[in-house]
Amino acid sequence: MSVFVLRRVLTLLATLVGASVIIFLVLDALPGNAAQMLMGADASADAVRALTVKFGLDQPLAVRYLQWIKGLVVGDLGNSYVYGTPVASLIAERLVLTIPLAIMSMLITVVLALSAGIYTAANHNKLGDVGVMSLTQIGIALPNFWFAILLVLLFAVRLQWLSAGGFAGWDDGIWLGVKSLLLPSISLAVVQAAILARVTRSAVLEVLREDFVRTARAKGLGKREVLWSHVLRNAMIPVMTVMGLQFANLLAGTIVIENVFYLPGLGRLIFQSIANRDLIVVRNCVMLLAAMVVIVNFVVDVLYAFIDPRIKVHDL
């Protein structure tokens, strides 16, 4: 088990290093000098040069990369070119919104998808199955920002149950914060849930055809018991794999959704920083997103070993 985890940790670190190189190179190749952007088109060449030196942009590529990595390790991400404040605290402010948003939409995704997937598999080819599967087909086809606007029109404009945008923060009670993230997380979750429901359904159907399901029935277990105690755990492996991959989609989705709902989250910070050529913020935010995706997939890998007793042995 520990060898299994250790090997996965090494893979994780290697992936992070690879991601950091790509992120750094891509952002470096982007046209537009941050110093020039900040000072405006009319600024004198000397002034731009002075600012370039101040930001350390005159250093060779490799030196700047290593400085960045060193900063990442010790937790010093540098200062924003635009705001002048530490990037770390800028990001921390935004994570207070984005992490709860991601968790809420993942929860909604999982609850919707597992119940729909298990229900449809248990009622294979019956009316309920066909109905729910048609809904998921629509769900997959929906662009989430458009669905978000529909939700706003219904719940904020017509019914006036929820606000159309903005974030209430956590200071006035958890419920207010959750309430302001409700519509965004639903709009993010719908597409993901539709995909995951279909994956769950086919995974469950596949396991239902296994010999051991018939063995379990031959022991006198009812269909429902067999589903819960024998089928689901076997079906969870493909479902979790897709969940891990969906987490990356979800984070990318926050960039769009936070803009639709005027939420001051990480996605919006990235969006604004790109517009301002505040590349030091962009670079660190993207690196953070990459790290979150890699870590979530690492957790999924480790969970496999907890769910499936065969994995430990194979990998030792």
Place this chain on the structure above:
Amino acid sequence: MADPASLIEVDNLGVRLNTSRGPAQAVRGVSFALKRGETLGLVGESGCGKSVTALSLMGLLPESAVVTGSVKLDGNELARLPDADYCKLRGNRISMIFQEPMTALNPMHTIGHQVAEPLRRHKRYSAAQARKEVIALLDRVGLPDPAKRIDAYPHQFSGGQRQRVTIAMALACEPDLLIADEPTTALDVTIQGQILDLIADLVEERGMSMILISHDLGVIAENVQRMMVMYGGTVVESGPTDEVFRRMGHPYTQGLFRARPKLGARKGTRLTTISGTVPELADLPVGCAFADRCPLAIDQCRAAMPPMIKVGAGHVVRCTRTDVSMAANVGALSA
């Protein structure tokens, strides 16, 4: 025909399955009775309806299957019984061992958990009681070091050991009837004998009835008191095992017997085969299903399903030409 001594009584059982080629009459007019402690063998090629017959006794046919006729356990009708009631019988009074020990166990649960399930469900054992009983069962089926291995997972066992585990599982609640569907087909030849001996010992020790399904005449000859030969969803010959082997009446039974590989045959001799292939169950003929492959077939065979002809004590053959087939078959065993 209600015989109070019968444990299981099957009367005119018919099963229609929905296949990709349309509805198929997988089993037609199968009737037999089995007394407590009696053993019955079902022989035939793949697709002859022997497994479907077994699954219909277990109530485990696909939902779309249409079952006609009657299956009685101690006089109580089982055919078309609601699933919830059937669940109380399965694994409790009727148990089944399947062909593939490698896939018959859930890879995610320990074998102890899986063997304990019927005990906890039917006998309401506590976890501790069940564990004790499972260790005793695993010990009885010859699994080495059961107290330690009870918490191991299926992938940590060999095929033969896994089949021992499924046997323990099937026997946990001391069923009245054990159905063994090709229990040794997937195992190494060296293990097959051990597993069959184990099953035979357990059947005798616990006074169970057993239905043993096999395509292997040798396995049937050594392990059951009575046998039924199935072809195209019908029983073509049935009788006491010794009697059937001594005087095979149906040309199909004779063909099966001739087709078995023999030790000591001269090198280069080809195995005898039955020409032609098994008929499609979706497209069965009106008359004898074997007529197209039968060397003795006459027009009458194709006109209507031949009746069962009694040829000996408890020995019946579904063939109109027994006069010829049985005359030609004198001394079949020495062939």
